[in-house]
Amino acid sequence: MDAQSIDNATAWLTLMRAPSLGAATLRGLIERFGDSRKALRGILASPATSGVAQPALVALRQPDENLLATDLAWLEQPEHHFIGWDSEDYPALLRRIPSPPAGLFVNGNADLLWMPQVAIVGSRSSSESGLSTARSFAKALVQAGFAITSGLADGIDGAAHVSALDAGGTTLAVLGTGVDLVYPRKHHELARRIAAHGALVSEFLPGTPGRAENFPRRNRIIAGLSLGTLVIEASVQSGSLITARLAAEQGREVFAIPGSIHNPLARGCHQLIRQGAKLVETADEVIEELGALAQTLSDALRSRLSPRGNPDAPSSRATLADPHAHDPDYARLLAALGHETLSLDILSERSGLTVAALSSMLLLLELEGTVVAARGGMYARSGR
Structure with a gap:
């Protein structure tokens, strides 16, 4: 392979098709070399120091040309995209999770990955009451400006997707297959x-x-793209509880709808509530909880789109107002951060704020450009 002449998409596909190169390894290579082309050139130029295993080296030197051609043919179709770790289009929320994917294949409008999203998940074997609840929450949330994110599964997932579309809103489906397949x-x-x-x-x-x-891997992306995850009907063995747990670990809000103590599909939600999820009975409660985060993410999206000819968008992120200028908790956070690079635990100790509160606050400040996330869960003030 002539690594000097290939484009970014071909370099990414070559790297992703190589065995033994998982998401963490690929992210590390991109951060080490700068982008996919430089990573591929660097590995092939100095295989002994690249840290790449022999089977992957063989595949990088002699990639399967038929598979690459098929992948590239898919990407050449309208509204088919690949967003790699080295792209400024990589969604900001997803970049913050503990194990982000190295890249995303998208069929549709890739800008929507930056929209404020609420994940709606639940049982595949849902009751009629659960399906009705999923539909009503999805409709209310899209009318409030949120996109609905779910996993295209039977039951609650499918009902939420359909209701969002029928209400004229936006929905994203994160798949456990290639994006060219439907399951x-x-x-x-x-x-x-x-x-x-x-x-x-x-x-x-x-x-x-x-x-x-x-599918468990898919669930971390559903949670990671979303400001919050709403669970509607889930047994104690439900995969939806995995999504909820991952959302909590990512510092995102988790909401659960209670049900009858006699309904086995309510037990997973009750378990989440006992573990600290917010009990909600109306979509307005979700909207109120996520409103400030949603506004900031919407502003960031408009800022990104402004160079593409959106006349209503601000011209740069620097034009965004700081809605927290007089909030004492944010003042305590920024004073604790100072001009150092600190972990959540140290920030919590210095500021007196809980880790959960700090996670949401730091997300807002990061989206506004005030704070940047460094490697290893560390945070620092932005240089701008």
Whole structure:
């Protein structure tokens, strides 16, 4: 392979098709070399010092040209995208999670990954009451300006997607397959609607089938793209509880809807509430909790789109107002941070604020450009 002449997309696909190069390794290579082309050139130029295993080196020197051609043919179709770790289009919220994907394949409007999103998840074997609740919450949330994010599964996921679309809103489906496949197959028409009016998203290469281990990995992206996760009907063994746990670990809000003590599909939600999830009965409670974060993320999206000809968007992130200028908690946080690079635990100790509160506050400040997230869960003031 002539690594000097290939473009960024081909370099990414070559790296992702190589065995033994997982997301963490790929992110590390990008951060070490700067971008995918430089990473590929650097590995091939100095294989002994690259840290890349021999099977991957063989695949990088002699990639499967047929697979690459198929991948590139998919990317050449309208509204088909790849967003790598080295791209400024990589969604800011997802970049902050503990194990972000190295890249995302998107079928649809990739800018929507920056929209304020609420994940709605729940049982595949949901009751009619649960489906009705999912529909009503999804409708109210999209009318308030949120996108609905879920996993295209049967039950609650599908109901939330359909309701968001029927209400004229936006929805994103994160897949446990390649973005060119649909699972379950019965959702082919729903997937087509989502691609036309939202986005299908996957970290998996085109053609990847729906293996069991892919779906828990998919769940961290659902949670990571979203400001909060709402669980509607879940048994204690439900995969939705994995999404909720990951959301909590990422410092995002978790909401759960209570149900009858006699309903086994309510027990997962009750368990979440006992563990600290917010009990909600109306969509307004979710909207009120996430409103400030949603506004900041919307401003960041408009800032990104302004160079592309959006006349209503601010011309730069620097024009965003600081809504926290007189908030004493934010003043305590910024005073504790000073001009150092600090962890959440040290910030909590210095400021007296809880880690959960700091996580949400730092997210707002990061989106506004006041704070930047460094490696290893560290934070510092922005240099701008």
